[in-house]
Amino acid sequence: MNQERDFNEKCYELLNQIPKGKVTTYKEMANALGTKAWRAVGTAMAKNTNLINTPCHRVVRSDGTIGEYALGTNKKSELLRSEGVEILNNKIDNLDKYFFRFDA
DNA sequence: GCTGTGACTTCGA
DNA sequence: CTCGAAGCCACAG
Numbered sequence: 001m002n003q004e005r006d007f008n009e010k011c012y013e014l015l016n017q018i019p020k021g022k023v024t025t026y027k028e029m030a031n032a033l034g035t036k037a038w039r040a041v042g043t044a045m046a047k048n049t050n051l052i053n054t055p056c057h058r059v060v061r062s063d064g065t066i067g068e069y070a071l072g073t074n075k076k077s078e079l080l081r082s083e084g085v086e087i088l089n090n091k092i093d094n095l096d097k098y099f100f101r102f103d104a
Numbered sequence: 105g106c107t108g109t110g111a112c113t114t115c116g117a
Numbered sequence: 118c119t120c121g122a123a124g125c126c127a128c129a130g
Contacts, residue, residue, distance in 0.1 A: 007113070026126055030112090037112035042125035047114055061126065068125040076125090108130080115123080 007033070008044045012054045014102060021084035022100035023092060025062045032102040046070055058083075064095035 010033050018024055026038035033041070045056040048070055057076040061067040066087070069076035077087040086093035 030126090035112065036110085036127090038126045039110095039124060040112040040114080040126095043113055043115095043123080044125095046125050048125095056125070059125075063127090066125090070125070073125090106130105108128105110128085111126100113124090115121105117121085
């Protein structure tokens, strides 16, 4: 049963690569993981085993919307805003500007 | 813009 | 242990 943890760990690693003031999308993460399960990524984060070690609030939807958050969408937007990301109506103002790509 | 379907994992019974 | 349902989504109709 290490595979399930492996999946989550990969997600955590990706999140760790994201600097402050930057955000990424679930699709990009899944792509980096080599899968199409954006849902699984979110689900794994939602069930959350490492919320403290995993800033899932830096992950947003492809549309630039914040999406949902275990602690609340408003909390997520608040956190992102606190990092320097401008949030408009629970949406990233300039996603392309704050979007972080997994170069490696 | 909303609804339905697709893909993958985790949780519950 | 196996089956079924849900989930922080994305894409197409």
